[in-house]
Structure formats: structure tokens, C-alpha cells
Amino acid sequence: MPIANHHSSVxxxxxxxxxxxxxxxxxxxxxxxxxxxxxxxxxxxxxxxYDECWYCMPCEADCPTDAVTVNIPYLLR
Amino acid sequence: xxxxxxxELQAIATKLSSDDPGIRRVAVLxxxxxxxxxxxxxxxxxxxxxxxxxRQEAAKxxxxxxxxxxxxxxxxxxxxSDETVxxxxxxxxxxxxxxxxxxxxxxALETSTDSFVVSGILRALKPLRTQDxxxxxxxxxxxxxxxxxxxxxxxxxxxxxxxxLPALVETAQHDADPEVRRAATGALVYANxxxxxxxxxxxxxxxxxxxxxxxxxxxAKLEYQAAVSALITATSDDLWQVREKAVDALGKLGSxxxxxxxxxxxxxxxxxxxxxxxxxxxxxxHSDGRPYVVTALDDPDPDVRKLARWAISKLDAAA
Numbered sequence: 001m002p003i004a005n006h007h008s009s010v011x012x013x014x015x016x017x018x019x020x021x022x023x024x025x026x027x028x029x030x031x032x033x034x035x036x037x038x039x040x041x042x043x044x045x046x047x048x049x050y051d052e053c054w055y056c057m058p059c060e061a062d063c064p065t066d067a068v069t070v071n072i073p074y075l076l077r
Numbered sequence: 078x079x080x081x082x083x084x085e086l087q088a089i090a091t092k093l094s095s096d097d098p099g100i101r102r103v104a105v106l107x108x109x110x111x112x113x114x115x116x117x118x119x120x121x122x123x124x125x126x127x128x129x130x131x132r133q134e135a136a137k138x139x140x141x142x143x144x145x146x147x148x149x150x151x152x153x154x155x156x157x158s159d160e161t162v163x164x165x166x167x168x169x170x171x172x173x174x175x176x177x178x179x180x181x182x183x184x185a186l187e188t189s190t191d192s193f194v195v196s197g198i199l200r201a202l203k204p205l206r207t208q209d210x211x212x213x214x215x216x217x218x219x220x221x222x223x224x225x226x227x228x229x230x231x232x233x234x235x236x237x238x239x240x241x242l243p244a245l246v247e248t249a250q251h252d253a254d255p256e257v258r259r260a261a262t263g264a265l266v267y268a269n270x271x272x273x274x275x276x277x278x279x280x281x282x283x284x285x286x287x288x289x290x291x292x293x294x295x296x297a298k299l300e301y302q303a304a305v306s307a308l309i310t311a312t313s314d315d316l317w318q319v320r321e322k323a324v325d326a327l328g329k330l331g332s333x334x335x336x337x338x339x340x341x342x343x344x345x346x347x348x349x350x351x352x353x354x355x356x357x358x359x360x361x362x363h364s365d366g367r368p369y370v371v372t373a374l375d376d377p378d379p380d381v382r383k384l385a386r387w388a389i390s391k392l393d394a395a396a
Binding site for chain 1: 092097099100102103104106107130134
């Protein structure tokens with residue numbers, strides 16, 4: 001039986017064009033209470049490494065460039 | 078660029094002289110956490126950065142520092158090409174509340190022509206309550222820009238000088254912009270009721286509802302008893318918002334003769350108005366109002382019922 005291509009998505013999406021983590025910004029990483037945001041070694045941009053999100057939103061609110069979007073699941077809205 | 082003893086600050090200073098605006102921007106973000114008074118120079122430097130984002134970021138952090146050290150830079154930032162920077166500078170200036178900032182602000186006011194800058198300076202001058210601001214503020218009451226006139230009214234209102242009352246009354250009655258008229262109407266409350274009472278009664282009939290609301294508020298604050306009949310007329314205004322304020326004012330004035338009108342309002346379809354009417358009847362606490370309050374105990378709106386119970390206790394206490 002063929003295996004389906006594994007598709008996964010995380011609730012915190014970082015717009016890499018806007019993110020300035022490669023310039024030394026760590027605002028979202030610092031505010032995250034669960035420490036689930038990390039710098040992607042390849043791009044130098046922030047990304048969600050572990051999907052343990054509480055949807056608490058400071059990463060989105062504090063991002064200086066509005067690069068972070070938190071997609072709150074429909075049932076939690 | 079200057080060197081700093083503090084290695085942390087030096088690191089930020091180095092980043093701030095980077096060619097990459099992104100790195101300069103992040104350096105500004107880090108400035109906030111230094112807590113070093115020397116960092117002010119770097120903020121001023123960043124406020125003059127060629128990159129808009131860096132200036133915006135700097136404008137956001139200015140209130141973390143001693144503003145008097147950068148009053149000049151903030152005033153310069155009021156003429157920034159970017160609106161976010163201008164806004165942040167105006168807000169930071171308004172937060173100064175430092176008498177030392179009055180002098181540079183007044184100088185900048187003298188020479189500024191841009192409306193946005195002028196209103197920012199006036200807003201910053203307002204809480205300083207310096208007498209020297211009176212003359213320029215009075216002059217700006219005739220400015221072509223409504224926002225400038227609005228801020229000028231604020232400055233004059235905070236100065237609370239009786240000699241400015243005629244100018245404020247004139248503005249409240251005849252300014253073309255409703256928000257300016259509203260602000261001036263609200264500013265009249267420092268007067269002696271006899272000086273502005275008649276004007277306030279006239280303003281109860283202003284064409285703009287917010288001015289009418291403000292007039293009722295001001296009458297209540299001044300406790301101008303001669304306005305009772307005008308307020309009673311205002312309780313049949315077209316807009317419930319105005320009626321609500323008029324009813325509030327009648328309550329504050331303790332007007333017994335208005336009780337039948339308040340009773341009508343207590344049966345209005347708009348629950349906010351019923352609430353205000355019951356509140357007023359409770360404040361007046363006259364037995365004539367009791368039947369209306371008793372009826373309101375069964376009001377469909379829980380807020381009205383709650384207030385009715387309070388009003389009953391006031392009536393019982395007064396009996």
C-alpha cells in the first residue's frame with residue numbers, strides 16, 4: 001500500500017520575508033512561554049519547532065515586523 | 078561613533094552603525110533593556126536614522142528614557158516624513174509632563190506651520206499647564222486646521238484661566254468643527270456657573286449630538302440650577318444619547334420638578350435611558366419618584382432592576 005505524503009502544519013506561521021531574526025531579533029523566541037519557537041539554522045528565520053502552542057499570542061503581538069501569525073483552531077476561537 | 082565603557086552598550090552602538098537597516102532596527106529593540114542613561118544618545122541617533130523602520134522602532138522606545146534629554150530630537154521627529162514616527166513623537170512629547178520641556182516646545186510652536194506638528198506640540202504642552210502657552214494657544218484657536226483648534230482648546234481648558242472664558246465660549250458656540258465645539262463645551266466646567274450657564278443652555282440645542290451631550294455634562298458638573306427647564310426640554314431630544322445625559326444632569330441637579338419627565342424616560346424603550354432615569358430618581362430621592370422606581374423593579378433589563386433596588390434604598394433612607 002502506498003504511503004501518503006506526510007503533511008503537517010503548525011499553528012504559528014512566520015513570514016520569512018518579514019522576519020528579521022537573521023538580523024539578531026529574538027522577540028518571539030523570548031516571549032514564548034513554552035519555548036517552542038526557534039531559529040531555523042538554514043534560513044536564520046524564526047519558526048515553530050515544537051507544536052505545543054497555547055495560543056497565548058504574544059509572539060504575534062510583539063513581533064516588530066508583524067511577521068508572525070498564530071492560527072487559532074476553529075474550536076478554540 | 079563614540080565608544081562606551083559598558084560592553085553591552087558598545088555592542089549596540091556597533092550594531093547601530095551597521096549598514097544593514099535590519100541590524101540597526103534590532104539594535105534599537107535591544108536599547109530598551111540597557112537601562113543605561115547613555116543610551117539616550119543612541120536613541121536620538123536612531124531617531125535620525127535614514128531608514129523609516131529604524132526610526133519607527135526608536136520612536137516606540139523613547140518613553141523608556143528621560144524624555145527631557147531628547148525633547149529636541151522628539152520635536153524634530155514631529156516633522157518626520159513617516160506618520161508612525163510623527164505620531165510616536167507626539168505621544169512621547171505628550172507623556173513628558175516635564176516643565177523643562179516647555180521651553181523647547183514653545184519655541185517649536187512659534188516656528189511650526191505643519192498642522193500635525195502643531196497639534197502634537199499643543200498636546201504635549203497641555204499637561205504642563207504653563208502660562209506661557211496661553212497666548213500661542215489662543216492664537217491657534219483660529220487655526221484653519223480643526224485638529225489644531227481642538228488641541229488649543231485642550232491647552233486653554235487645562236490652564237483654567239477666567240480671562241479665557243469668552244474665547245472658549247465663542248469656540249464652543251461658533252466653531253465649524255463639531256469635535257472642537259464639543260471639546261470647548263467640556264472645557265467650560267472650570268468657570269463660575271453664572272458666566273457660562275446661558276451659553277451651555279444654548280449648546281443643548283447644538284446641531285451635533287455630541288456637543289449637546291457634552292453641554293448636559295458640563296451643566297451637571299457646574300450644577301447650574303437655572304438650566305433645569307432647558308434640560309427637561311433636552312429629555313425629548315431626537316437621540317437617546319442626549320436624553321440620557323440630560324436625565325443624568327437632572328439627577329445631579331436634584332431637580333424635583335423634573336420627576337414626571339424622568340418618569341416618562343423610565344418607561345422609554347431604550348434601556349440605557351431607563352437606567353439613567355432610575356438612577357436620577359434615586360439620586361433625587363424624592364417620594365414623588367417612588368412609583369416609577371417601583372415599576373422599574375420589574376424591568377426586563379437586569380441593570381435597570383439592580384439600579385431600581387438601589388434607588389428604593391435611597392428613597393427609604395430619605396423618607
